[in-house]
């Protein structure tokens with residue numbers, strides 16, 4: 001990383017991007033990956049600088065990403081923008097969403113923040129109306145917003161259960177319904193919902209969260225069957241343990257124990273999840289619907 005000075009980078013810049021954006025690309029695109037290899041990054045640089053038509057997979061597509069102000073959602077939004085998509089950063093935290101949208105605009109695509117609580121039908125209707133006014137068709141919906149309220153089942157309060165189900169599962173239902181109204185008219189669209197490995201394995205302390213994420217799988221398969229005839233594809237991505245604010249709160253002891261359960265031996269990154277979402281959003285995945293891509297280092301097979 002240090003070998004690439006700002007002056008060196010500016011010398012090669014042919015598109016108006018800031019050093020911060022590029023520096024973000026350095027770290028987010030695994031320039032220094034877990035094996036210390038640089039090959040992914042060099043390929044990325046070539047693609048980035050040349051900016052040749054055809055090298056980006058989502059050129060002029062419009063994406064609506066929930067919970068995109070930070071963490072995995074932010075990474076998905078940045079990744080989709082690098083692939084040429086315009087992206088709406090729909091999040092309950094409007095200040096962070098605006099900051100993310102500002103960063104994304106530097107990549108030369110259209111991006112804006114929308115304040116949205118995914119458990120509110122009213123917010124969702126308004127958000128999609130703003131989206132279509134500003135961008136037009138909704139090509140991609142990523143249902144990413146999610147929360148946890150962890151505790152053992154016997155201690156779990158009804159409000160902990162309701163909060164998690166309302167945001168993670170009902171939120172996905174409401175956003176998908178609104179997007180499908182528009183996608184069905186367009187006769188095309190991609191819906192990608194972020195589930196979790198715990199939907200398949202269960203996890204002590206996460207009865208509400210595991211149930212919400214398992215529910216997403218049934219919902220995804222049903223959407224896939226009901227709307228395939230309208231050209232809508234619905235898939236899910238099920239991440240394992242990913243390094244974000246959500247997992248940062250865990251103690252080192254718990255993290256070490258978790259790593260032992262992962263055959264690849266490390267936590268994943270937000271970019272690992274982003275790569276799967278971009279693939280499912282792209283034309284490369286047009287014959288894939290009703291599926292789940294597991295991004296978990298092998299902890300569940």
Ligand code: NAP
Nearest residue numbers: 067071072092093117118144145146196239241242244246
């Ligand atoms: P995160 O860092 O907590 O980000 C989630 C974002 O969603 C935050 O900006 C949050 O805002 C926002 N949000 C919360 N409630 C919302 C609502 N009602 N409406 C709209 N936005 C809302 O989480 P993450 O780790 O990136 O996780 C993203 C998704 O991946 C989640 O669905 C999560 O369940 C799933 N996932 C994560 C992991 C992991 O290891 N991190 C593993 C498997 C699956 P506030 O910060 O203001 O609440």
